[in-house]
Amino acid sequence: MTAMNNCLVRLYDEHHALEDYQGGVPRWCNGCGDNAILASVQRLCRDEGLAPERTVFVSGIGCSSRFPHYMKTYGFHGIHGRALPIAQGIKMSRPELHVFVNTGDGDCCSIGAAHWIHAIRYNMNMTLLLHDNHIYGLTKKQVSPTSPVGTRSNTTPRGAFLAALNPLTVTLGVQNASFVAQAVDWIPEVLYQIVSAAFHHRGFSFVRVLQRCPEFLPQMFEPWLHDPQRTLLLTHEDGIRPSPAIAGIYRNQQRHDPADIDRAREIASSEDPIPVGILYRNPAIPCYEDLRQAGQLRTPEMIRAGLEAELDKFTVWPAGAEPAVAG
Amino acid sequence: MNATLEAPTAPVSAPVAQVLQEHIVEIVSDAGEGAQRCGQSLGAIAAKMGNGVWNVEIIPAEIQPPARSVAGASGNRIRIGAGPISNGGDETDLVVAFNEQVLLGRVREGELKPGCTIVLESMWREHRDAAIAAQYAATVGQLRADGYQVHEIPMERECQKIVADPRRGKNMWALGMLCRIYSLDLALGREQVAYALRKKDATVVATNQALLEAGWAWAEAHLALRYRIPAQRATEPQVVVTGNTALALGILASGMEVCAMYPITPATSVSHYLSDVFEKVGGIVHQAEDEIAACTFAIGASYSGKCAVTVTSGPGYSLKQEALGLAVMAEIPLVVINVQRGGPSTGQPTKAEQGDLLTACFGSHGDAPKVVMAVSSIEDCFYAVITARKIAETFNMVVIVLSDASLATAQQPIPRPQFSAEWLAPPIDQSPVPEGARAYDWDPVTGLSPRFVPGQPGGMHTLTGLAHDRASKVAYDPANNEAGLHMRSLKLAALQRALQPPAVFGDPDGDLLVVGWGSTQGAIREAVEELRAEGERVSALHLTFLQPMASGIGEILRRFRRVMTVEANWSDRTDDALINADNRRYSALAWMLRARYLVDIDCWSEVRGRPIKPGSVKAAIRERLTGRAGAAA
Numbered sequence: 001m002t003a004m005n006n007c008l009v010r011l012y013d014e015h016h017a018l019e020d021y022q023g024g025v026p027r028w029c030n031g032c033g034d035n036a037i038l039a040s041v042q043r044l045c046r047d048e049g050l051a052p053e054r055t056v057f058v059s060g061i062g063c064s065s066r067f068p069h070y071m072k073t074y075g076f077h078g079i080h081g082r083a084l085p086i087a088q089g090i091k092m093s094r095p096e097l098h099v100f101v102n103t104g105d106g107d108c109c110s111i112g113a114a115h116w117i118h119a120i121r122y123n124m125n126m127t128l129l130l131h132d133n134h135i136y137g138l139t140k141k142q143v144s145p146t147s148p149v150g151t152r153s154n155t156t157p158r159g160a161f162l163a164a165l166n167p168l169t170v171t172l173g174v175q176n177a178s179f180v181a182q183a184v185d186w187i188p189e190v191l192y193q194i195v196s197a198a199f200h201h202r203g204f205s206f207v208r209v210l211q212r213c214p215e216f217l218p219q220m221f222e223p224w225l226h227d228p229q230r231t232l233l234l235t236h237e238d239g240i241r242p243s244p245a246i247a248g249i250y251r252n253q254q255r256h257d258p259a260d261i262d263r264a265r266e267i268a269s270s271e272d273p274i275p276v277g278i279l280y281r282n283p284a285i286p287c288y289e290d291l292r293q294a295g296q297l298r299t300p301e302m303i304r305a306g307l308e309a310e311l312d313k314f315t316v317w318p319a320g321a322e323p324a325v326a327g
Numbered sequence: 328m329n330a331t332l333e334a335p336t337a338p339v340s341a342p343v344a345q346v347l348q349e350h351i352v353e354i355v356s357d358a359g360e361g362a363q364r365c366g367q368s369l370g371a372i373a374a375k376m377g378n379g380v381w382n383v384e385i386i387p388a389e390i391q392p393p394a395r396s397v398a399g400a401s402g403n404r405i406r407i408g409a410g411p412i413s414n415g416g417d418e419t420d421l422v423v424a425f426n427e428q429v430l431l432g433r434v435r436e437g438e439l440k441p442g443c444t445i446v447l448e449s450m451w452r453e454h455r456d457a458a459i460a461a462q463y464a465a466t467v468g469q470l471r472a473d474g475y476q477v478h479e480i481p482m483e484r485e486c487q488k489i490v491a492d493p494r495r496g497k498n499m500w501a502l503g504m505l506c507r508i509y510s511l512d513l514a515l516g517r518e519q520v521a522y523a524l525r526k527k528d529a530t531v532v533a534t535n536q537a538l539l540e541a542g543w544a545w546a547e548a549h550l551a552l553r554y555r556i557p558a559q560r561a562t563e564p565q566v567v568v569t570g571n572t573a574l575a576l577g578i579l580a581s582g583m584e585v586c587a588m589y590p591i592t593p594a595t596s597v598s599h600y601l602s603d604v605f606e607k608v609g610g611i612v613h614q615a616e617d618e619i620a621a622c623t624f625a626i627g628a629s630y631s632g633k634c635a636v637t638v639t640s641g642p643g644y645s646l647k648q649e650a651l652g653l654a655v656m657a658e659i660p661l662v663v664i665n666v667q668r669g670g671p672s673t674g675q676p677t678k679a680e681q682g683d684l685l686t687a688c689f690g691s692h693g694d695a696p697k698v699v700m701a702v703s704s705i706e707d708c709f710y711a712v713i714t715a716r717k718i719a720e721t722f723n724m725v726v727i728v729l730s731d732a733s734l735a736t737a738q739q740p741i742p743r744p745q746f747s748a749e750w751l752a753p754p755i756d757q758s759p760v761p762e763g764a765r766a767y768d769w770d771p772v773t774g775l776s777p778r779f780v781p782g783q784p785g786g787m788h789t790l791t792g793l794a795h796d797r798a799s800k801v802a803y804d805p806a807n808n809e810a811g812l813h814m815r816s817l818k819l820a821a822l823q824r825a826l827q828p829p830a831v832f833g834d835p836d837g838d839l840l841v842v843g844w845g846s847t848q849g850a851i852r853e854a855v856e857e858l859r860a861e862g863e864r865v866s867a868l869h870l871t872f873l874q875p876m877a878s879g880i881g882e883i884l885r886r887f888r889r890v891m892t893v894e895a896n897w898s899d900r901t902d903d904a905l906i907n908a909d910n911r912r913y914s915a916l917a918w919m920l921r922a923r924y925l926v927d928i929d930c931w932s933e934v935r936g937r938p939i940k941p942g943s944v945k946a947a948i949r950e951r952l953t954g955r956a957g958a959a960a
């Protein structure tokens with residue numbers, strides 16, 4: 001069935017226009033960074049010619065988790081924090097589908113943190129976009145695990161008590177991390193390159209996107225927007241290759257080989273300047289769905305034979321009715 | 328008393344076996360001494376002989392309780408009968424114990440018949456620790472004084488003739504002895520040892536077979552106990568399985584492909600067995616990071632492919648509740664197996680209880696109509712999963728299958744299932760969706776709608792746990808919200824119309840109807856049958872579908888002067904000073920029947936962490952019949 005689908009898709013669905021991926025009109029606030037993420041993902045789908053019916057966007061709950069509604073693919077708008085296990089179930093039963101996960105900083109790093117850690121270990125072939133606006137948007141401005149210490153929110157009116165959690169160092173610290181990148185919503189060209197690299201990586205691609213929430217934290221990323229020197233652009237033949245225009249603006253660059261995990265960890269811990277680019281990539285780590293041989297063709301005959309063999313183990317035959325022992 | 332070690336009972340010359348209609352035998356030891364395996368094997372051998380059999384595990388709450396402790400009894404109880412056996416029965420007739428302390432635990436729990444036969448390891452009498460020897464002597468003396476028939480047997484010493492460490496192997500020696508006592512076929516015993524140790528190498532099997540034979544020979548030469556329970560080999564093939572194995576086989580036979588779980592007693596053994604065999608037929612058991620992940624993983628698998636299953640027990644079920652609300656709202660088929668237990672944390676709570684019926688019917692959040700079924704026999708465990716899968720996919724609903732710890736480890740021969748291709752779902756639909764079709768085109772009468780699966784061209788939509796309209800668009804308007812609730816509720820009615828009314832066990836009317844659900848069926852029927860034989864006008868009704876409930880139940884209830892439920896969950900005792908008709912908390916099914924049928928239904932329940940015994944049910948029914956209990960003031 002899988003092979004059949006593949007060739008059908010090749011035959012009929014070669015080209016798609018951008019509109020083919022545009023679902024409902026986004027209901028995000030003006031200036032919300034989620035719009036930029038949506039634009040680059042729609043562009044990716046078009047450029048890669050992804051069949052809309054074989055592409056699934058899975059999300060949790062939050063402003064960012066509305067994302068699937070704005071794609072004209074299959075979508076699964078799930079429950080808070082649980083996008084990852086839903087996506088894993090989909091991938092396990094249908095490994096041929098393209099699976100994307102959209103999740104917020106609360107969704108992924110707080111309520112869904114256990115799933116995030118284990119998703120890294122499973123290393124299933126899917127792309128996760130962490131829309132990290134450092135705040136809970138949908139529920140109207142509560143502190144998030146990634147809010148910097150001192151952030152004033154409705155639950156921390158005198159400022160956040162704790163130092164922020166760094167999703168990059170956490171991810172890079174977990175066994176089987178295979179793709180870790182950071183993008184910012186305000187440099188669309190690099191965002192696109194990163195999303196594209198994530199899509200092409202076979203394994204669990206973790207992309208943190210620093211995303212503006214003008215509604216609740218209008219000042220949060222202002223210093224970085226105004227001073228390009230505070231962005232550390234990671235470049236490499238195997239990573240981001242900025243256009244001359246971008247390279248001209250973001251001059252604080254560093255050549256970083258995504259194969260170098262020690263250096264990746266060092267870079268990941270830098271909060272200022274913020275690193276942008278591909279921190280780590282290791283295509284050699286096996287995917288859980290491959291280890292589990294997902295997507296096997298099953299026939300009723302296989303199931304029948306398997307069941308009969310199992311029943312044989314427990315069977316008491318009437319006298320004289322034992323089946324002939326097979327050789 | 329002391330000097331009988333050489334020949335604990337006078338050497339015997341071919342005693343005549345006493346013919347019995349049934350016997351309950353148990354074997355108990357410290358955990359890890361293999362009494363479980365001995366009992367399971369004994370049950371399997373008797374079943375192969377053609378006896379009715381019901382095995383129940385005796386499980387200590389801790390994995391490694393201290394040796395020789397009263398709370399540490401681990402083992403198995405086997406009820407063997409000349410005819411079919413539907414439950415574990417009452418107290419034990421004959422017990423084999425590896426030390427007197429675990430035996431004492433069984434005595435104190437009231438599990439042994441007064442004056443029953445005890446076959447006891449005698450090595451403790453001469454133990455080098457004087458305190459242990461004294462403890463043993465005192466206990467045996469007391470048991471004899473209390474009327475128990477104690478046979479002291481040098482099992483350890485006899486086993487040492489074959490193995491260096493009798494902790495490995497005494498169970499098989501005891502099995503041989505029991506085969507002799509119950510006149511079972513030694514050749515079947517040898518086969519069973521080979522099967523039980525199939526994962527071990529040939530020398531291990533040979534050693535254990537030698538132990539089996541030694542146990543047999545010793546009993547032949549030294550023990551006067553001889554019983555024979557007439558057996559009739561079935562004319563059709565039977566499979567001897569536990570409830571949890573039957574559930575796993577049901578999963579396999581249902582054609583489901585993904586089972587996501589997180590370990591929890593007593594559900595875990597379903598996934599142990601399934602993990603061993605599922606991959607051979609292309610299935611996958613996924614042990615997730617927690618129950619929430621297990622449930623949502625199964626939901627994702629169901630959404631994009633064939634209906635999936637998640638297996639759990641009470642506390643795990645609690646964690647799945649939010650996800651179940653999502654599956655209900657988004658109309659994703661899902662089978663949830665809850666092998667119920669008593670409560671939170673671990674230990675005693677892991678034992679038998681029917682505690683989750685109301686949670687299953689009414690849990691999650693908001694209105695979340697789900698189908699709830701309960702299995703009441705080992706055979707049910709197998710077929711219920713197949714039915715559940717079919718209902719889940721026909722109605723795009725969550726189907727909860729309730730089993731419990733009593734059935735989980737109970738073992739019984741059942742007719743060997745004959746595979747049918749109808750058990751399986753058709754391959755997932757990948758055909759294009761017709762123009763204009765909508766993901767939730769609810770049929771206004773049945774509430775049913777199609778299911779668009781990824782891969783279907785033209786079916787693209789975003790499924791959501793939010794209220795949505797027929798096109799799966801998030802709906803903020805009240806009319807759409809209400810329409811969705813309406814349609815999802817209608818599906819239960821549509822299923823209900825397809826259910827057959829349950830059959831009454833006994834006469835269709837009378838003085839008392841006993842209603843039950845789940846694992847108590849065998850015990851209730853046995854009690855009712857005995858009372859009927861004694862002339863009482865009692866009948867029983869057992870429900871498989873708890874939500875929705877079949878038509879016709881109300882009429883059945885009204886044909887009896889009184890109705891009561893028998894359940895293994897908490898209900899307030901009417902003789903408590905504070906309890907009256909205004910505040911009494913009823914057992915789960917009693918609540919539900921009272922609410923639906925407006926009949927004044929009473930209940931009797933027991934929560935002792937063990938299967939309810941037919942004798943206890945009989946006593947409770949008697950009390951109701953004589954009017955001495957039940958009517959809360």
Ligand SMILES: Cc1ncc(C[n+]2csc(CCOP(=O)(O)OP(=O)(O)O)c2C)c(N)n1
Nearest residue numbers: 061062063064080104105106107136137138
């Ligand atoms: C179980 C549960 N708890 C709480 C909520 C409420 N809730 C919805 S979204 C959200 C946080 C959203 O923040 P984030 O994940 O950062 O997403 P954003 O809105 O910022 O994109 C919360 C707490 C919920 N929907 N479900």
Ligand code: SF4
Nearest residue numbers: 029032063137213215
């Ligand atoms: S509240 Fe913030 S995150 Fe949510 S849509 Fe508005 S700007 Fe975006």
Ligand SMILES: [Mg+2]
Nearest residue numbers: 104105135136
């Ligand atoms: Mg956020």
